[in-house]
Amino acid sequence: MRLASLSMAGLDLRAGSVLGPARAEAVAGYGLAAPAFLLIVFLIFLPAFGVFVIAVTDWQFGARSLSFVGADNFVEMMDDATFRAAMFNTLLYVAVTVPATTMLGLGIALLIESGRSFRAFYRAAHFLPVMATLAAMAIAWEALLHPTIGLVNQLMGDLGLVRPNWLRDSALVLPTLMVIGIWQNLGLAMVLFLAGLKGIPRDLYEAADVDGADGWLDRLTTVTLPMLGPVSMFVSIIMALRAFEVFDTVRVLTQGGPGDASETLLHTLYVESFEFLRTGYGAAVTLVFLTIVVVLTLVQARVLDKRVHYT
Amino acid sequence: MPSVVVAGIEKRFGDTVAVDDVTLEIAQGEFLTLLGPSGCGKSTLLRIIAGLEPQTSGSVSIDGRVVDHLRPKQRDIAMVFQSYALYPHMTVSQNMALPLVMRQLTLAQRLPLIGRFLPGSRGARAAIEARVREVAAALEIDHLLGRKPGQLSGGQRQRVAVGRAMVRHPRVFLMDEPLSNLDAKLRVQMRAEIKELHRRLGITFLYVTHDQAEAMTMSDRVAVMMEGELLQVAPPKTIYAAPADMRVATFIGSPRINLLGGVVRGDGAVEVPTAVLDVAAGLSAGSTVTVGLRPESLALVEVNGRDTFRGTVRAVEHLGADLFVHAEVEGAAEPVILRADPAAHDGLAYGDAVCFAPRPGAALLFDGEGRRTGLDVPAPCGPSPALGLRLDDAAFRAAGPMTVPRPVDQWR
CATH class of the missing domain: 3.40.50.300 (P-loop containing nucleotide triphosphate hydrolases)
Incomplete structure (x- = not known):
């Protein structure tokens, strides 16, 4: 309704003569931007502001009263061993899975693109995990990784190797989750890189051939990798955001255990807010999470933007 | 080498x-x-x-x-x-x-x-x-x-x-x-x-x-x-003046070459719509040929000989240095385009009756397959000649007087 009336006003003004055409255009412009603006305000800015407000209180989910506690939640966080473990684990998870997913995704995309047969099959096979619900896939992984009857350990046993308890060993649990995370996101990185590879003009490879850069490594460094710059930036941002959001596998497979060995930021947030019902503290963790994601996005966009756009 | x-x-x-x-x-x-x-x-x-x-x-x-x-x-x-x-x-x-x-x-x-x-x-x-x-x-x-x-x-x-x-x-x-x-x-x-x-x-x-x-x-x-x-x-x-193939003749030159259907007569001349051209076709009487005439190898004339076309002006294109006249010739599928001197023929207008004739030796003959025919036609892809233009080239002489290909950007 509001949009309609504003647009109408704009159009009327343009046709009429009370205000100048520039003013009429401005009114119409605001009118057209209004729906998106309102959605952003109600769905993003107001909730974020709400989180900020809750984070400085001791509100517990369902409680009728709350009191202002200032920065107490944040101070408590600094001393909270679980939060620190979650923070460290999440950063480590991101630091390993992002480069691994990006590079493996690129490698698979290059292999698929260089071959001629079964391209569609390989694409689909690698993309399937992206399509699957991770919570459901986590259950499948749980079965695979079962210490005694799981397929992985049976194979390990057949090969005469140790049969580790993948999800209950505090040294192995995080790497195991990383592998599952890489497996899940690999297909997405691959598809994005495939699209990027398709966008490289053939002329450039031919020029490289004539110029003498015709070995696979020279082609890669002269044409492919530089031309994939924009896609790489996009892929690494997406992968970093998805890695920071790691939750499903933790929730289903480990609940953050053993101890805090697989505790991650989003899982801590969930447990504090919805299991311990310490909503105020949970909101403070959320703010930390939000800050990391926003800063990361800004930094990556800024730094990489300068280096990857050529025109 | x-x-x-x-x-x-x-x-x-x-x-x-x-x-x-x-x-x-x-x-x-x-x-x-x-x-x-x-x-x-x-x-x-x-x-x-x-x-x-x-x-x-x-x-x-x-x-x-x-x-x-x-x-x-x-x-x-x-x-x-x-x-x-x-x-x-x-x-x-x-x-x-x-x-x-x-x-x-x-x-x-x-x-x-x-x-x-x-x-x-x-x-x-x-x-x-x-x-x-x-x-x-x-x-x-x-x-x-x-x-x-x-x-x-x-x-x-x-x-x-x-x-x-x-x-x-x-x-x-x-x-x-x-x-x-x-x-x-x-x-x-x-x-x-x-x-x-x-x-x-x-x-x-x-x-x-x-x-x-x-x-x-x-x-x-x-x-x-x-x-x-x-x-x-x-x-x-040579490509311009002595094309070996009708497709070459059509592709090169702007405005494009005029192509007229003709029949070889008993005396060796070629009969085309409204005119008879004295060209050495070297073909038996009754053969059908296509005659190619560049716009600049046609000239407006007063006298009415047997090699003179008669047509009606359908368009006049004044391009400053050149004047192109599109003349409808009875029996020809498309209007014939010819180049005229703008100073001498400024007054030409739609509907005027005109006579024009080819310069001697300028007509290019093509057989039913579109291959260049007539006497003295060289092989299309002969051995690599010496560098530069060979002005004594037989094909070049056979083509007769011609104008140097002019820059054609203005029509493109």
Whole structure:
């Protein structure tokens, strides 16, 4: 309704003569931007502001009263061993899975693109995990990784190797989750890189051939990798955001255990807010999470933007 | 020894024949243009010579060496692409240096950072840089060396692409429609510059274009291709004045050549709509032929001889220096276009009755297959002639008086 009336006003003004055409255009412009603006305000800015407000209180989910506690939640966080473990684990998870997913995704995309047969099959096979619900896939992984009857350990046993308890060993649990995370996101990185590879003009490879850069490594460094710059930036941002959001596998497979060995930021947030019902503290963790994601996005966009756009 | 020999090259894409049994010799230092409409196979032929595309059959030799099994790098050629194919992430200087860097530095020396400190690397890099500067200065792009292709205009990119091809001293310079992305004015200017470049470098140029003006103004010889077939290889003047094939005659020249259906008479002359032309057809009476008459080989006349056409003016195009008259001739499928002197015939108007006659010997005869016929017609793809125009060429004389092909941009 509001949009309609504003647009109408704009159009009327343009046709009429009370205000100048520039003013009429401005009114119409605001009118057209209004729906998106309102959605952003109600769905993003107001909730974020709400989180900020809750984070400085001791509100517990369902409680009728709350009191202002200032920065107490944040101070408590600094001393909270679980939060620190979650923070460290999440950063480590991101630091390993992002480069691994990006590079493996690129490698698979290059292999698929260089071959001629079964391209569609390989694409689909690698993309399937992206399509699957991770919570459901986590259950499948749980079965695979079962210490005694799981397929992985049976194979390990057949090969005469140790049969580790993948999800209950505090040294192995995080790497195991990383592998599952890489497996899940690999297909997405691959598809994005495939699209990027398709966008490289053939002329450039031919020029490289004539110029003498015709070995696979020279082609890669002269044409492919530089031309994939924009896609790489996009892929690494997406992968970093998805890695920071790691939750499903933790929730289903480990609940953050053993101890805090697989505790991650989003899982801590969930447990504090919805299991311990310490909503105020949970909101403070959320703010930390939000800050990391926003800063990361800004930094990556800024730094990489300068280096990857050529025109 | 010829610079490039193309022997029986054929290229098929599935059932489509892109290049159909083309044989061609290019002399050392010659500027040869492959000319034809888009999709005629000229670019494919160039790419086969470059080694970017494998031929289905036939063989390519460069400087007497069969290069069929060699990769583009090993063929010692340089190529300028239609899109220029500059590396967008590299500066102009790096773009131009790449062919030298790839050939003169080892893999280790090319490594970023570390490579610079390896023995011999510094000297080699300095030499490459000096060569790049020299070429850039020659092309007047030395002030652009630090820029990236995205920051350059079309003409500047074109020069960088030429520079990248020039830094080495290749045996053959291949150019694939290098001017087609430039505006008309710049194209005319770059035409002269490329011709000058060819004169200065003295190496073999093989140039692909669909633009007859480029072909006519720059080439020593023009090879006209259509539908994968090589129709004629000859100096520009011969291509214009003595086309071996009706398709060549139609493709070259603007406004295009007038084609009139005719029948050979008992006395050897050819009867065309409203006129009888005294040409030595060399065909038996009753044969049907097509007579080609260039607009400038027709002249408005007063007297009414047997070789005089009678027509009605349907359009008058006044182009300043020229006046083109479109005359409807009874029995002819299309109006005949003829060039007239604007000063003498300024008063011509729609509907006027006109008489015009061909200059002696100017008529070109084509048989039912579109092949040039008549006496004294040379083979279409004869052996490679000496460089330059052979004014004593038999075909040239047979064509009779002609005007020099004029720049045709104004009609394009």
